[in-house]
Amino acid sequence: MKLIKSVIDKIESPLDRAQTFYRDKHLKGFALRVTHYGQKSFVIEKLIKGKVRRITLGRYGELTAEMARKEALKLLGKIATGIDPVAEKKHTNLQSITLKQAVQDYLNSRKSLKAKTLNDYRKVFELAFKNWRIIFKFEGQDAILIDYLDYH
Numbered sequence: 001m002k003l004i005k006s007v008i009d010k011i012e013s014p015l016d017r018a019q020t021f022y023r024d025k026h027l028k029g030f031a032l033r034v035t036h037y038g039q040k041s042f043v044i045e046k047l048i049k050g051k052v053r054r055i056t057l058g059r060y061g062e063l064t065a066e067m068a069r070k071e072a073l074k075l076l077g078k079i080a081t082g083i084d085p086v087a088e089k090k091h092t093n094l095q096s097i098t099l100k101q102a103v104q105d106y107l108n109s110r111k112s113l114k115a116k117t118l119n120d121y122r123k124v125f126e127l128a129f130k131n132w133r134i135i136f137k138f139e140g141q142d143a144i145l146i147d148y149l150d151y152h
Contacts, residue, residue, distance in 0.1 A: 017036065020034050
């Protein structure tokens with residue numbers, strides 16, 4: 001079947017499984033995912049570096065079938081030329097992480113740190129980044145990085 005509005009509107013949510021895929025016969029790798037909650041999303045599925053990857057393009061309603069098809073063509077074209085869109089997106093996301101986010105994520109993941117350990121971390125950060133303005137605020141067991149000069 002070709003994934004077009006009239007066909008997609010008739011598709012109902014699966015009752016016997018969490019999600020079902022309806023693959024487009026005209027554009028290999030392009031599909032519609034329908035969840036048991038009735039959510040419809042466009043995806044592409046392609047073998048990238050030996051693994052089947054599924055990339056969500058967007059929800060039906062926010063994207064029309066034609067918009068999703070154009071986006072699918074772009075991504076499938078990238079994949080055909082050896083570009084991994086998943087790795088590209090991860091790289092872009094990693095490039096946008098600031099020191100403040102990295103430190104805060106680290107402190108948030110270590111909830112059981114003692115006050116002395118948090119104080120030691122503060123001292124290390126202040127020494128290692130002495131040219132940077134770093135201000136910590138301590139709330140009980142939590143250390144919150146308040147401010148810093150934004151260097152990447």
